[in-house]
Amino acid sequence: MKNLSDLELIELVRSASYGAFEELHRRYWSDLQKLAYSKIGDREDTYDLLQEMFIELWEKRTELKFGNELNGWLRKRLWFKLYGYFRTKGFNQKHQDNFKIFADAENTTTAFDLSELKQANVYYEELLAVIEGAIEEMPDRMREVFVLYRHKNYSVSQIADKLGIAPKTVRNQLDRAIAKLRKSTKQYDPRALELVFVLWLIS
Structure with a gap:
């Protein structure tokens, strides 16, 4: 199973191959766990999610x-799960502090109430699709x-x-x-709160 491509794994998983599913799990669990934990900050909740x-x-x-790019598809699936997690449980102080740091780094000048994120609207799935479409339409570089x-998670340098290319570029x-x-x-969202929140989730 270790030598199979992602597309081959997908086909086998669709055919109910539990061995292929275990290989998919082994191949991607660690990276997804790191991403989820960086947002949730609780190991038990991360594991459960x-x-x-x-x-x-x-x-x-x-x-x-699944599409043709399994890693990207799994990350997108995780974004949905994280969104549901925060919608259900809200933001604790650590999440609020981390999000505020990120929002400041994004130069978000419009004031917003972090409690609004607990009531994030039903446009999320549409918004994420629009963001992904915009990324696909960007010039190659x-x-x-x-x-x-x-x-x-590459740095600018x-x-x-x-x-x-130059860091300024x-x-x-x-x-x-x-x-x-x-x-x-x-x-x-004219205040771009949802956009900033989505960018925080996927960063």
């Missing part, structure tokens, strides 16, 4: 549309920089070294990418 996600994946294996920064590309995302989602 991921277990629930993988159980759902197995139970709905014939219904789910901008998308490459954004994905390295948001999805793979690491991206500059990897792509052979990286920052400019990131600024333009964020501006593009804000423009594509402006109809959902």
